[in-house]
Amino acid sequence: MNALDSTSTRPYLIRALYDWCTDNGFTPYVAVLVDETVQVPREYVKNGEIVLNISFDATSSLKLGNEFIEFRARFAGVAREIMVPIGRVLAIYARENGQGMAFPVAPAAPGGAGPQADAASAPRPSPLSSVPAAGGEPEPAPDRIMQLVPGEAAAEGSKGGEDGEPPKPPPGGGPRPALKRIK
Template sequence: MSEISTKPYFMRAIYEWCTDNGYTPYLAVKVHGGAVRVPTEFVRNGEIVLNISFGATSGLKMDNEAVVFKARFGGVSRDIYVPIENVQAVYASENGQGMAFDVNPVEEGAENDEEIQVVQPVKPVLGLAAVQNDSSGEARQAETDAPEPQKKSAKPSLKIIK
């Protein structure tokens, strides 16, 4: 039996920490392959950042395979599906604290693990701890010497339209 990755557990822990402290949890996603379902008009440089707070989502489910929820984009409700492998980071938008992960895109048509194309590791975002998986699936934390995050001039806001 294959060991389950620690990544989804860390993601759920950071999400819970954000909500317990009144922060807005964000999910940074690498959009590659056909499995990711996000609004393509909001994808920039193959990446998208999603607000996964309780007020911004409906039916949020974070399991060991994927993050699934509904959210409004430009007033239109969309179904979002993000495989765990595509998640780059989970962090609090207010202070940038959270965790970054390796994302290794699968080459189109890859049928087994030997055909996975390895890319450069994700560089950690300010205030994030980078977690890299070694060949055994064990996660290890990379140390970062990131300076304190700068204060934002304006807080993000969510307008609820009924």
């Protein structure tokens, strides 16, 4: 088996980062590019994307498979079945510190037609694209995997409160997480 015949690394990386988040007491979030193949509550979709909390406390029957992320969750008190194709996951990260990984946008599902399919196949910025690249470097090519890393000051000030609240940002905004290229 050569590299072209092997399975995608994306589901394995998602599971690994999910485990890392839960092992460290962080809340794993996934950013999803929504199209007709994604089963999520449409009323919560903004700009064609949705961010989902996939923590143990927020989900029921979570399955992080090689093809789909599936679970049940409550939205405004109403239980919903969620199904996200792995290729539509834009990023997985910890809510508390922003550490995680962004993925390139997968091509639109075959057989898709109409304006939604065209919009899904058009190049789109990642929801994390507003975060500057480390060292002011230009944005990486869309076929590269990226990892979110906090700035030094953000890492030092990332201790949460005693009541389990997420950490407060440093005064004046402080440094923002930056994307780091992984080759």
